[in-house]
Amino acid sequence: MTDLTNPGPALAGPPIPGPDAALFLDMDGTLLEIAPRPDAVVVPKELPELLTRLQTALGGAVAVVTGRGLAVARGFTGVPSLPIGAEHGAVLDPALPGAPPLPVPPPEWRRMADEFAAARPGTLAEHKTHGIVLHFRQRPEAEAEAMALLHRLVRNDPRGFHVVPSHAAADLRPVGADKGGAVHRLMTISPFRGRRPIFIGDDITDEDGMAACAEYGGYGLRVPDDFAGRPALVRAWLSRLAASLTAGARPD
Incomplete structure (x- = not known):
């Protein structure tokens, strides 16, 4: 060793x-x-x-x-x-x-993230104070769907949030x-x-x-x-x- x-x-x-x-x-x-x-x-x-x-x-x-x-x-x-x-x-x-004050994701976004993970075993929705992360390390084929969902959500508030790819995850977080x-x-x-x-x-x-x-x-x-x-x-x-x-x- x-x-x-x-x-x-x-x-x-x-x-x-x-x-x-x-x-x-x-x-x-x-x-x-x-x-x-x-x-x-x-x-x-x-x-x-x-x-x-x-x-x-x-x-x-x-x-x-x-x-x-x-x-x-x-x-x-x-x-x-x-x-x-x-x-x-x-x-x-x-x-x-x-x-500066930062936005928080609305409850509806959190619900949709939870539903996404529940429908796809091996994925996980992680909730933070100012963001949401969809993890797909154990189900890599879910990457495109995870990114697409979060991009749909931020289109409702493009000035407040954006989506950043990470290690086997899609990260929705505040701009800035x-x-x-x-x-x-x-x-x-x-x-x-x-x-x-x-x-x-x-x-x-x-x-x-x-x-x-x-x-x-x-x-x-x-x-x-x-x-x-x-x-x-x-x-x-x-x-x-x-x-x-x-x-x-x-x-x-």
């Missing part, structure tokens, strides 16, 4: 950044392995301790930015003090002043709610302000966060390209980052 805490050159990952970094971390497919269903994900027992070590090493400049709902993301991380941009940045905790927005808002406050941001993600929805980091002189790391598509390698790299920064802070 490969030792991920002491990998060979092929698995070492990108260069370790310096103490001026700020980390923005996707969850599913980045910190956590993808599961057949979103409610079947397994959270590594060491994740809360890893995130706490990173916070300490980077002076608190670590955030999770995920498509998950806030309560689920908070439960997965297990770190009450960790900033979270949930629902692709639509919900930010701790909340910052000046956030993306991971880049969460990065921009957090980069205006301490301890993120003035640091070099790094966004780590695996999906098309993470590209907005990576683009926002580039505006502050930072960059993005893509799990398929930089970590061989393996969240375990992401976690191992983050552990080495925390160890490196902690060692560098010790007096001689």
Whole structure:
């Protein structure tokens, strides 16, 4: 078995950044392995301790930015003090002043999504405060129908919502709610302000966060390209980052 805490050159990952970094971390497919269903994900027992070590090493400049709902993301991380941009940045905790109000899907849309999933075993309708996700990982042939349904719904409110494809899912969410927005808002406050941001993600929805980091002189790391598509390698790299920064802070 490969030792991920002491990998060979092929698995070492990108260069370790310096103490001026700020980390923005996707969850599913980045910190956590993808599961057949979103409610079947397994959270590594060491994740809360890893995130706490990173916070300490980077002076608190670590955030999770995920498509998950806030309560689920908070439960997965297990770190009450960790900033979270949930629902692709639509919900930010701790909340910052000046956030524009966002629409919520009407009950009729939620009912139609539930009926869609009930009629197609293997699909799942996931309801969030500001959005709806239709999952079809276990029934990939339902992709076209899922996308078509959500596109029909947003035609009723094209200024308020749009549909974004994701990993084996169709995501209906408010216009203007993306991971880049969460990065921009957090980069205006301490301890993120003035640091070099790094966004780590695996999906098309993470590209907005990576683009926002580039505006502050930072960059993005893509799990398929930089970590061989393996969240375990992401976690191992983050552990080495925390160890490196902690060692560098010790007096001689």
